[in-house]
Amino acid sequence: MGTPKFSSFLVLLFVIILCCSWRAFSDGHNDFLECLSLHSNNYTSISDILYTRKSNNSSYLTILQSYIRNLRFTSPSTPKPLFIIRALQESQIQSVVYCAKENGLQIRTRSGGHDYEGLSYASEIPFVVIDLMNMSQISINLEKRTAWVQSGATVGELYYRIAEKSRTLGFPAGACPTVGVGGHFSGGGYGSLLRKYGLAADNIIDAHLVDVNGRILNRKSMGEDLFWAIRGGGGASFGVITAWKLQLVAVPEKVTIFSVNRNSEQNATQLIQRWQHVAPNLPEDIFVSVSIRRVNSSIHGEKKTIQATFNSLFLGEIDKLLTLMRQHFPELGIEGKDCSEVSWVQSTLFFGGFPNGVSSDVLLSRVPLTRLYFKAKSDYVQEPIPEYGLEGIWKLLYKDEADMAQLILSPYGGRMKEISKSALPFPHRAGNLYKIQHLVYWNTSGAAESERHINWIRRLYTYMAPYVSRFPRAAYVNYRDLDLGVNNKGNTSYAQASIWGFKYFKNNFNRLVRIKTMVDPANFFKNEQSIPPLMVDK
Ligand SMILES: Cc1cc2nc3c(=O)[nH]c(=O)nc-3n(C[C@H](O)[C@H](O)[C@H](O)COP(=O)(O)OP(=O)(O)OC[C@H]3O[C@@H](n4cnc5c(N)ncnc54)[C@H](O)[C@@H]3O)c2cc1C
Ligand SMILES: *[C@@H]1O[C@H](CO)[C@@H](O)[C@H](O)[C@H]1NC(C)=O
Ligand SMILES: *[C@@H]1O[C@H](CO)[C@@H](O)[C@H](O)[C@H]1NC(C)=O
Numbered sequence: 001m002g003t004p005k006f007s008s009f010l011v012l013l014f015v016i017i018l019c020c021s022w023r024a025f026s027d028g029h030n031d032f033l034e035c036l037s038l039h040s041n042n043y044t045s046i047s048d049i050l051y052t053r054k055s056n057n058s059s060y061l062t063i064l065q066s067y068i069r070n071l072r073f074t075s076p077s078t079p080k081p082l083f084i085i086r087a088l089q090e091s092q093i094q095s096v097v098y099c100a101k102e103n104g105l106q107i108r109t110r111s112g113g114h115d116y117e118g119l120s121y122a123s124e125i126p127f128v129v130i131d132l133m134n135m136s137q138i139s140i141n142l143e144k145r146t147a148w149v150q151s152g153a154t155v156g157e158l159y160y161r162i163a164e165k166s167r168t169l170g171f172p173a174g175a176c177p178t179v180g181v182g183g184h185f186s187g188g189g190y191g192s193l194l195r196k197y198g199l200a201a202d203n204i205i206d207a208h209l210v211d212v213n214g215r216i217l218n219r220k221s222m223g224e225d226l227f228w229a230i231r232g233g234g235g236a237s238f239g240v241i242t243a244w245k246l247q248l249v250a251v252p253e254k255v256t257i258f259s260v261n262r263n264s265e266q267n268a269t270q271l272i273q274r275w276q277h278v279a280p281n282l283p284e285d286i287f288v289s290v291s292i293r294r295v296n297s298s299i300h301g302e303k304k305t306i307q308a309t310f311n312s313l314f315l316g317e318i319d320k321l322l323t324l325m326r327q328h329f330p331e332l333g334i335e336g337k338d339c340s341e342v343s344w345v346q347s348t349l350f351f352g353g354f355p356n357g358v359s360s361d362v363l364l365s366r367v368p369l370t371r372l373y374f375k376a377k378s379d380y381v382q383e384p385i386p387e388y389g390l391e392g393i394w395k396l397l398y399k400d401e402a403d404m405a406q407l408i409l410s411p412y413g414g415r416m417k418e419i420s421k422s423a424l425p426f427p428h429r430a431g432n433l434y435k436i437q438h439l440v441y442w443n444t445s446g447a448a449e450s451e452r453h454i455n456w457i458r459r460l461y462t463y464m465a466p467y468v469s470r471f472p473r474a475a476y477v478n479y480r481d482l483d484l485g486v487n488n489k490g491n492t493s494y495a496q497a498s499i500w501g502f503k504y505f506k507n508n509f510n511r512l513v514r515i516k517t518m519v520d521p522a523n524f525f526k527n528e529q530s531i532p533p534l535m536v537d538k
């Protein structure tokens with residue numbers, strides 16, 4: 001009687017050994033696939049949307065690369081996901097979360113793929129990408145002036161769909177039309193309407209999120225803490241956001257735009273100096289940003305000069321703008337011929353960098369205007385930079401590495417200074433005159449080129465220190481910069497993370513940590529700069 005029992009014990013033991021060694025050698029690959037097949041009521045649909053590195057489905061690399069917006073991360077040495085799941089519905093995301101967790105795989109969620117450091121599609125730890133490019137529905141409720149937009153939609157698509165329904169509604173989000181709303185809104189999201197209406201995140205009224213337990217939550221079921229966290233705290237620490245509900249905003253039927261260049265010989269330095277005092281204090285209907293780069297002087301041939309481009313959106317007509325500019329910023333010398341009256345959606349084309357007169361259909365294209373190698377950083381300015389401080393920046397812009405470098409200065413004030421610093425995780429409100437984005441681009445591959453340019457922007461960043469915010473030196477999370485610090489692999493201590501955490505979120509970082517500890521205590525949703533949970537003693 002004992003023998004059959006013993007033999008079945010042996011069989012069981014054998015199965016366990018086999019099973020475990022197979023697990024050990026299978027790098028989670030087959031187990032993950034098996035799990036997906038078990039936890040999906042509809043395996044056919046999962047396999048239709050699954051791209052594996054191992055089998056190298058012909059589309060795997062194409063899909064991976066087509067949403068990489070920074071060429072730095074297209075190199076063969078960039079670590080690649082085991083699987084890409086191009087989700088079509090929330091239930092598939094639920095299965096992926098469950099099975100990734102079961103098999104010790106990390107998840108990276110990608111909406112538009114614009115992450116400055118590639119965190120939505122690259123990781124050193126074995127991982128899968130949930131790609132939301134195909135979840136991009138937009139539905140607009142004109143009566144209530146609201147919209148539901150899925151995370152994989154781009155801001156260009158959103159602007160287009162709003163304009164299709166109304167000429168007097170808009171939404172305050174970013175300038176680049178290919179940016180995905182999944183990452184963009186969860187990190188704040190700003191554009192030329194920010195002085196009037198604040199950030200994209202300030203105008204979100206509901207959301208859908210798949211949490212670490214695979215549940216689909218909305219604002220009510222996730223609660224106000226988590227809903228607060230995902231509007232500016234970065235989505236990647238908290239789950240997979242599948243859709244946002246937006247409060248649309250009023251825009252006039254006609255808005256006015258202008259773009260004028262002034263180089264060093266045309267008093268660019270003095271004008272920028274003056275701009276710092278003027279732009280943050282203009283009426284909230286006027287937005288005037290400046291981008292600065294060095295160019296070849298058209299007058300002096302090869303002689304280089306600094307060129308400041310003043311770009312403006314005014315929520316009103318030309319005459320009113322001219323009056324206001326003469327009153328507040330006569331030095332810039334804006335004239336009627338510099339200005340155009342256009343619809344709001346046309347103004348988004350202008351800020352998106354498209355040539356005059358192009359059809360708004362280009363907003364539906366997901367192919368970016370330019371794709372280059374780049375590295376960026378951000379700073380907040382609270383006191384105007386003196387002229388000698390600006391001159392030092394120009395010196396750096398004259399270096400060889402800076403031939404495609406740019407500084408973009410975006411004025412705050414207006415609505416931005418009225419919203420409380422703790423209303424959302426995004427803390428950069430009253431007290432900031434403007435934000436600078438420092439950018440350096442290059443167009444050739446290779447580690448040496450990369451290092452040369454990255455070193456340049458680090459030098460610029462060091463140079464800027466005395467002129468920008470301090471304690472902490474603040475930064476914008478959507479301009480992610482891993483130089484500010486990273487979580488150690490696996491070990492995300494509060495002390496480590498608070499170095500970059502306070503720069504992005506100031507004191508809101510502590511609330512983000514508390515919420516993370518509540519909703520994802522085991523730190524499943526993590527990356528190099530994700531919010532750490534507090535270690536709970538077990
Ligand atoms: C050319 C260019 C122009 C830009 N212009 C502006 C601008 O005008 N204004 C501005 O504010 N910012 C701008 N940005 C920055 C942009 O807002 C951020 O890079 C933003 O995070 C990109 O969102 P994404 O969905 O395209 O990126 P992704 O790379 O897909 O995601 C970025 C981060 O968010 C996470 N994430 C993405 N989707 C989800 C989701 N559904 N759920 C949970 N987590 C998610 C990712 O895992 C990653 O950590 C620009 C960036 C570029 C490259
Ligand atoms: C399974 O997936 C297909 C294709 O996506 C879809 O048409 C079908 O409705 C799904 N069936 C179920 C039961 O979910
Ligand atoms: C990719 O390969 C896997 C097998 O490894 C298969 O299940 C899946 O259907 C393939 N996907 C596509 C889109 O061909």
Ligand SMILES: *[C@@H]1O[C@H](CO)[C@@H](O)[C@H](O)[C@H]1NC(C)=O
Nearest residue numbers: 053054055056057058060061
């Ligand atoms: C996958 O296929 C692409 C093109 O078909 C090829 O360039 C690449 O090296 C392959 N990758 C692997 C891991 O086999």
Ligand SMILES: *[C@@H]1O[C@H](CO)[C@@H](O)[C@H](O)[C@H]1NC(C)=O
Nearest residue numbers: 048049086088133134135366
């Ligand atoms: C997903 O999007 C791509 C690119 O727009 C498109 O070619 C493809 O047909 C879409 N797939 C599904 C299943 O919707």
Ligand SMILES: *[C@@H]1O[C@H](CO)[C@@H](O)[C@H](O)[C@H]1NC(C)=O
Nearest residue numbers: 265266267268270331332333
């Ligand atoms: C530059 O400023 C000086 C002194 O304020 C002024 O005289 C001159 O006309 C300005 N030049 C231009 C091109 O505006």
Ligand SMILES: *[C@@H]1O[C@H](CO)[C@@H](O)[C@H](O)[C@H]1NC(C)=O
Nearest residue numbers: 294295296297301302303403
């Ligand atoms: C500027 O001039 C240099 C030297 O003649 C040239 O190599 C470069 O291409 C020029 N750049 C631009 C943007 O015209």
Ligand SMILES: *[C@@H]1O[C@H](CO)[C@@H](O)[C@H](O)[C@H]1NC(C)=O
Nearest residue numbers: 372403404441442443444445
């Ligand atoms: C790279 O940029 C330089 C400087 O702008 C330009 O002269 C050159 O043609 C570019 N090269 C490529 C391959 O695009």
Ligand SMILES: *[C@@H]1O[C@H](CO)[C@@H](O)[C@H](O)[C@H]1NC(C)=O
Nearest residue numbers: 487488489490491492493496
């Ligand atoms: C994680 O932290 C523990 C304890 O502090 C330490 O022993 C270990 O080396 C750390 N691991 C990594 C990868 O940093």
